[in-house]
Amino acid sequence: MICLTGASVGQAAVADGDAVLPSGVDGARMLVEQAVAFEHGEGVPRDLERAAVLYCEAARAGDPEAMYSLGWMYLNGRGVLRDDAVATTLFDMAIVKGHDEALRARRFASDYTGAVPDCLKDRPADHGFAARDSWDTQKYLASLPDQKKKVVEILTTLAPRFSIEPRLALAIASTESNFDTGARSPKNAMGVMQLIPETASRFNVRDSFDPVQNIKGGLAYLRWLLAYYRGDVALAVAGYNAGEGAVDRYRGVPPFKETQNYVRRILAFFPRTDHPFDARLVDASPIVQTFRAVTRFKD
Known part of the structure; x- marks a missing residue:
């Protein structure tokens, strides 16, 4: 049996340890949907820490909604330690991509320092769910x-x-x-x-x-x-x-x-x-x- 301990929901290991991170717009959107579910307890137990992990994965993939949502979590200490500087960076990242709500939220954060969450720092690629079944x-x-x-x-x-x-x-x-x-x-x-x-x-x-x-x-x-x-x-x-x-x-x-x-x-x-x-x-x-x-x- 394959256990996903150490992996996020939607980030399953696959046969022989090989895996791929969900890619592109659809992959990022999938992670955001899962993050929203864990943040609000929609169909799964509410888990803010896991929501933050999923939002960060989607932010790495370039999703502005994930950047904005993770910024709010850092601004309010929801599932992560509160860090206004990190929230500012995330809001600014989302603003560059045209996220209007991030622009409005930016006024609640601190001055830009370039601080980024650990999950966005360079690290080996994580694993995503990929079907093991080759069925057509x-x-x-x-x-x-x-x-x-x-x-x-x-x-x-x-x-x-x-x-x-x-x-x-x-x-x-x-x-x-x-x-x-x-x-x-x-x-x-x-x-x-x-x-x-x-x-x-x-x-x-x-x-x-x-x-x-x-x-x-x-x-x-x-x-x-x-x-x-x-x-x-x-x-x-x-x-x-x-x-x-x-x-x-x-x-x-x-x-x-x-x-x-x-x-x-x-x-x-x-x-x-x-x-x-x-x-x-x-x-x-x-x-x-x-x-x-x-x-x-x-x-």
């Missing part, structure tokens, strides 16, 4: 009817932003709803990722039939489950189907025919037993604290 997403997309392609495009775009392999995200959505944005189960699970109301509320999904909100909520839950089960795919997807309480109670994939068939179907689509995870999201499940989790079917 575009070929799969081309095989689908037109009405499903938009949903699949949303899934494959959002999955890496939650440090989820696109193929695993597609396996879940295909099995749950066959990419139907209006799907509703007899148990009141809704939308593409079939979120029950409790899960939707847990991950701040206000409209489960909005495909973007629904997919983000499902991916946030899957990311949490992968962290909870330390990257064991079978246990994480069993938890997605039956709930982590049932997986913990049975110390493996529960002996429910529906859940066992569900796990087998997911693993047929995504034939890997482990997945990168961020151990800082949540403490490990008791069942993986005492033994190394592997695929277990209890008949």
